[in-house]
Amino acid sequence: MPLASPLPSPMALNRPQQSPSIFKKRSASGLGSGSPLPSSAASYLSALSQADARARSVSPTSTPALSLSSSVTSSSEDTILHEEEEDALMNSNADGLLLPTRPPNSAQVFSTVHTEFGHCANDKYRTTSQHKLGTPLPTHVEQDPPYYILLSTYVSYLILICLGHVRDFVGKRLSPSSYQHLMPQHGYAPLNSDFDSFYTRRLKTRMDECFSQPVTGVAGRTIMLLDRTSPDYNHTQLFTGTRTRALNISSYNYLGFAQARGGCADAVEESIKRYGISSLGARLEGGGTDLHNMGEALVANFTGMEDALICSMGFATNSTIIPALVSKGCLVISDELNHASIRFGTRISGASVRMFKHNNMKSLESLLKEVISQGQPKTHRPWKKILVVVEGLYSMEGTLVNLPGVLELKKKYKFYLFVDEAHSIGAIGPRGRGVADYFGVNPRSIDILMGTFTKSFGAAGGYIAGSKTIIDHLRVNGHSGAYAESMTPSVLTQVVASMASIMGVAPPDVPSKEIVHPGPVASASLPQWINLPLNLASGEEGTSRLRRLAFNCRYLHSGLIKLGFITYGHPASPIVPLLLFNPGKMNMFHKMMKQRQTPIVVVVVAYPATPLVTSRVRFCVSAAHTKEDIDTVLRACDEIGDVLDLKHGSVRGKDRWNVEQVIARAAELGSNDD
Amino acid sequence: MDGAPESLIPVLSFLEGPLSTALTTFNKIPGSAVILRYVKSSHQNDPGRTILELLLLIFAIRTLLQSRTRADRNGSHYIQFSEKEVDELVEEWTPEPLAAPLTPAEQSDLAAVPIIAGPNGPRPKLVSTGKTATNLASFNFSGLSSNEHIKQRAVEILRKYGLGSCGPPGFYGTLDVHMDLENDIADFLGTEAAILYSQGFSTVSSVIPAFSKRGDIIVADRAVNFAIQKGIEISRSTVRWYDHNDLGSLEEVLISIEKDRKRRRGPLTRRFIITEGIFSKDGAMVDLPKLIELKLKYKYRLILDETYSFGSVGRTGRGLTELYNVPASKVDMILGSCAVGLNSCGGFCAGSQIVVDHQRINGPSFVFSASMPALLAVSASEGINIIRNTPSIFECLQTNVHAARAILDKLDCILIPSHPVSPVIHIYVRTTDPVPPSSAKFNLTFASPKDTLRLNEFDVEERLLQEVVEDCLAQGVILTRAKRLKGQEMVEPKPSIRLALSSALTKKETEKAVSVLRNSLVKTFGRRR
Known part of the structure; x- marks a missing residue:
């Protein structure tokens, strides 16, 4: 299906010229960010990595970019390549983003656009995401870096803080006008106090180019960056007008359903034509349609619960539903690393809150013993109810909840269990049904399952699933039912279509009563007008995506460990954090990844999202990535890791592999056998 | 008498070894001489100070080592139970059902x-x-809702951007179409800038805590909508209520706060008036010019929730500012809903550049939530286009x-x-x-x-x-x-x-x-x- 207005080819805009010298100032080339380099050492490192990249690259031919652009675009839309164009295309495909590095043979037909969802036919690169029954969950070991790294990290922050205060002190005297918004003026207190904004002004601004990068197009396997530059040390960002296509290992697109083409997008188009844009109002006030009811039934079916409720925003699902579950006199026991939305929700609920150490069952048990025996503070009355809130997959650590452990405790201590599956639903488990599926436990042994559609389903919003009594209670008492806008039909359709693709659709002659969880969805429970293509409806594509994701997760995770990096999290987790520690390295890592032959965009996170020392880069693996893409990321990490001195993992000596070994033994690393 | 010191000799000689190594390592540390000199001289000048500093050091170490859990076990209300008693109490405890069945x-x-x-x-x-x-x-x-042009544009955008943005705005979730819509809203209302939230209802309950903190003062209408109530609650600010849509009562409250502040000579804190344009509870409308007069007179910032007045009143649907012909820049924060006013989804806060930039880092539901799907953002932009040209x-x-x-x-x-x-x-x-x-x-x-x-x-x-x-x-x-x-x-x-x-x-x-x-x-x- 041709685009109405095809995107201009990224290659044409990206690299207008190859500068002859690597040290030549790249002022208007549109490469990477182009902002002034922070220091001479940094520019040297950057140039070093650039030179590395150039040396590795296919001979840098000056491609007649404009003349080629149309053919590139059109063929990337096509499902099968034309043989004769291949050579020309391979030249311009030096970054490996537009076309597969390994051309498909005649037997392989890909229905996806390679830039959105990578073509990967090799069945070796597949794994099942499943917990081995009877084996204990690998405990989360926080590896410590060498002391000099820790020390230099603390010193870095100390220098940053001291410098910041010195600049504030001098700045307030020399140029008071730039501090005006932090001072009381005309009898108004400043909106932002000097103290509160210190971190933002003096630390975050230095690495602002890593954050809020505007993009365009589909957040699929690759993403199109709108290049920007800052003339004044990140106080303002200006667009250069150029674009760069980069490998996207940052979006929460776990199953690769962020697509502008394909069965789901077709269904969404049909829904826009049939239902329009909006459903006009709150669910209880005339904003509910038959599509909402179908969507909720499907979510209940998918999660294996009795009933479900859909909310139009993921953050709001937690922040508006938790207050309807607990109130004054109740206790919420929350993992210390729980998401902000859970904290927001518990804070407005009026319930008491206690925290336990991250995923630590001993800490949870001793806390439970204490709170149940002590009762409410001061009065010692027994708690009305205790709600333990955990996340299925923690978004900053990549750790999986110890669900069997929690359920064991639940039997003894009679608390209610709320599992936030924002990241794990769709991404974890042999059938993508989340952590319960992964650990092979009955989902109904959990009281409330919450999740979002933003991540694996490529949509927006969230859901709550549970027993019919609970969900009905929440329909009436949750804030969103009466006051918040209901989910729009287009988003709902994306949810329904992608969810049905993961589950597979049962043939119409199978009565819906015979289908048991976790089975396919009865075709009668989908809207009649959604016609999924055969590969999606059979569930084949969904299974393949789940298995590709599982492989990619394990491969990247074990690959990084074998290369000697310190990573966190469970090997089955699509979130792979790689520890950087020093704040200065965050900026450098981000920049060096973006300026490579194949630009890679990464998310770097630091304090306050993480503890002060453990700044990290967070990879979000997707089923859309091919094995070659993960190779690219590993190669990049390997080189940059050497330059930035990041390889401090506990894997040493003979156990440590070089990058070629890692890539050659990918199938072994990515399997679920270790 | 001599026996005791003699018996101590092996102990002393045993201690001497580590002590001397400790001393030499201490001397090896660069700058140790300076510290030693400082301690010596300060002790010489004022021996009391050494004791005080030592006490401070011990206190600092104690504070660092103290557990940070809230309810401490040594508190006066903590009851010590034996293991068996705890087990019995756990056995006895029966929780209420998580949710009562509907009546x-x-x-x-x-x-x-x-x-x-x-x-x-x-x-x-x-x-x-x-x-x-x-x-x-x-x-x-x-x-x-039934506009064919908007539907067509939405399909075009779907084919270019897909549906979901798959990320929060900070991490590759900011699309060019989001920035376009923000500019369109700011331009439409006549403010410096605007920021998009992905749900209308969550907008105001995120905007309020982004600005108003503990110790700040909020003066709000007694009948504000639920989202504002929750926003005020989570901000933990000092809140004073005035009678519903009664600006006389508002002025009384403002005067009494001013008196209070003068009496206590407290520091200057942030002060906000929060009200709605058209109230969601009864459809009453606030007298904006009078309200702005009061806010300027008493130096408050005005947060105006225009969920039901944006896209519904005024010659081209710009809301209360257009209806009363007041420049939008006089209102510090105008909140509106693209879901209600533009039949799309999400909400926005429009105001000065500083107001908007502050929220990009401090608005919880902006920072922690995925951004709005591209096709809905474009639908809202097209909506603005249509209503501004079709009075x-x-x-x-x-x-x-x-x-x-x-x-x-x-x-x-x-x-x-x-x-x-x-x-x-x-x-x-x-x-x-x-x-x-x-x-x-x-x-x-x-x-x-x-x-x-x-x-x-x-x-x-x-x-x-x-x-x-x-x-x-x-x-x-x-x-x-x-x-x-x-x-x-x-x-x-x-x-x-x-x-x-x-x-x-x-x-x-x-x-x-x-x-x-x-x-x-x-x-x-x-x-x-």
């Missing part, structure tokens, strides 16, 4: 919620009857509002608290002797949650109004009672039927539908008398 009233209420088959709009089809009905319940002020939409809407009010105002059995131009019309049951709506006092229409007598009265009214709603539905007019969370609101508003008029209906259709409502009202309340 029969709630059940029938939930079952009576109309469900639309297919597209929602001015004349949707109902699942229950399979027939079309006139819709006076859904928010479709400008009638953008006839709002003329038509006003015609409908006048027509509806002309019919309803004549009725004796009801009371309408809504402003005459508001397209959101609330209908109360008139219980006491007829009082002109202008002098309707706060306590007439709102009850404290503890006032069981009034609440019982409200229950009766609610059931009667629900009868009217269902009667009208049977006659092909979709209506809704204003749904509220009972027991969770700060004040319980009087039950009402909420109409949302639309320019997508003609004057005749509106009149016909409202007449159905009038007849039903007369029938129900006539029978009662």
Whole structure:
């Protein structure tokens, strides 16, 4: 299906010229960010990595970019390549983003656009995401870096803080006008106090180019960056007008359903034509349609619960539903690393809150013993109810909840269990049904399952699933039912279509009563007008995506460990954090990844999202990535890791592999056998 | 006497080794000499100071080592139990059920919620009857929901961007179309900048805590909507309430705060007035010019929630600022909903560049939530384009509002608290002797949650109004009672039927539908008398 207005080819805009010298100032080339380099050492490192990249690259031919652009675009839309164009295309495909590095043979037909969802036919690169029954969950070991790294990290922050205060002190005297918004003026207190904004002004601004990068197009396997530059040390960002296509290992697109083409997008188009844009109002006030009811039934079916409720925003699902579950006199026991939305929700609920150490069952048990025996503070009355809130997959650590452990405790201590599956639903488990599926436990042994559609389903919003009594209670008492806008039909359709693709659709002659969880969805429970293509409806594509994701997760995770990096999290987790520690390295890592032959965009996170020392880069693996893409990321990490001195993992000596070994033994690393 | 020191000799010699190594390593540390010199000289000058510094050091170490859990085990309320007692207590404890089953009233209420088959709009089809009905319940002020051009643009954008953005705005979730919509909103309203949130309802409860912290002062209307209440609650600021839509009462509160501050000589803190443009609880409208006068006089910042006035009043739907011809820059923060006003999804906060930039880092539901799907952002942009160029939409809407009010105002059995131009019309049951709506006092229409007598009265009214709603539905007019969370609101508003008029209906259709409502009202309340 041709685009109405095809995107201009990224290659044409990206690299207008190859500068002859690597040290030549790249002022208007549109490469990477182009902002002034922070220091001479940094520019040297950057140039070093650039030179590395150039040396590795296919001979840098000056491609007649404009003349080629149309053919590139059109063929990337096509499902099968034309043989004769291949050579020309391979030249311009030096970054490996537009076309597969390994051309498909005649037997392989890909229905996806390679830039959105990578073509990967090799069945070796597949794994099942499943917990081995009877084996204990690998405990989360926080590896410590060498002391000099820790020390230099603390010193870095100390220098940053001291410098910041010195600049504030001098700045307030020399140029008071730039501090005006932090001072009381005309009898108004400043909106932002000097103290509160210190971190933002003096630390975050230095690495602002890593954050809020505007993009365009589909957040699929690759993403199109709108290049920007800052003339004044990140106080303002200006667009250069150029674009760069980069490998996207940052979006929460776990199953690769962020697509502008394909069965789901077709269904969404049909829904826009049939239902329009909006459903006009709150669910209880005339904003509910038959599509909402179908969507909720499907979510209940998918999660294996009795009933479900859909909310139009993921953050709001937690922040508006938790207050309807607990109130004054109740206790919420929350993992210390729980998401902000859970904290927001518990804070407005009026319930008491206690925290336990991250995923630590001993800490949870001793806390439970204490709170149940002590009762409410001061009065010692027994708690009305205790709600333990955990996340299925923690978004900053990549750790999986110890669900069997929690359920064991639940039997003894009679608390209610709320599992936030924002990241794990769709991404974890042999059938993508989340952590319960992964650990092979009955989902109904959990009281409330919450999740979002933003991540694996490529949509927006969230859901709550549970027993019919609970969900009905929440329909009436949750804030969103009466006051918040209901989910729009287009988003709902994306949810329904992608969810049905993961589950597979049962043939119409199978009565819906015979289908048991976790089975396919009865075709009668989908809207009649959604016609999924055969590969999606059979569930084949969904299974393949789940298995590709599982492989990619394990491969990247074990690959990084074998290369000697310190990573966190469970090997089955699509979130792979790689520890950087020093704040200065965050900026450098981000920049060096973006300026490579194949630009890679990464998310770097630091304090306050993480503890002060453990700044990290967070990879979000997707089923859309091919094995070659993960190779690219590993190669990049390997080189940059050497330059930035990041390889401090506990894997040493003979156990440590070089990058070629890692890539050659990918199938072994990515399997679920270790 | 000599024996004791002698017996200590091996101990001393044993200690000497490590002590000397410690001393040499200490000397090896660069700068150790300086520290040593400093300690020596300070001790020489003032031995008391050494003791004080030592105590400080011990205190610092103790503070660092102390556990940071909130309820400490050594507190005076902590009871020591033996292991066995704990087990018994755990065994004994039985929690309440997580959620109580619905009451029969709630059940029938939930079952009576109309469900639309297919597209929602001015004349949707109902699942229950399979027939079309006139819709006076859904928010479709400008009638953008059925606009073919917007649908077409949405499909184009779908084919370019896919659906979801798959990331929060900070991490590759900021699309060019989001920035375009932000610029469009700012340009439309006439503010410096605007910021998008992905749900209208969550916008204000995120904006308030982003600015107002503990110790800051919030002055708010007593009948503000639920989202504002929650935002105020989570901000932990000092809050003072003034009587609903009574600017005289507001001024009294402002004066008393000023007096208080002068008396206490407290530091200058951030101060905010928070109110709504058209109140979601009763459709009343705030007198914006007067409010701005007060805010400027007493130096407060104004947070104005225009959820129901943006895209519904003013010549081109710009909201209260256009209606009263006040520059938008005079209002510090204008909040609106793209879901209600532009028939898309999400909400926004418009204001100065500083106000907007601050939220990009501090607004919880902006930072921690995925950004809005691209096609919905573009739909909103197109919506703005259409309403700014088509003033006839709002003329038509006003015609409908006048027509509806002309019919309803004549009725004796009801009371309408809504402003005459508001397209959101609330209908109360008139219980006491007829009082002109202008002098309707706060306590007439709102009850404290503890006032069981009034609440019982409200229950009766609610059931009667629900009868009217269902009667009208049977006659092909979709209506809704204003749904509220009972027991969770700060004040319980009087039950009402909420109409949302639309320019997508003609004057005749509106009149016909409202007449159905009038007849039903007369029938129900006539029978009662």
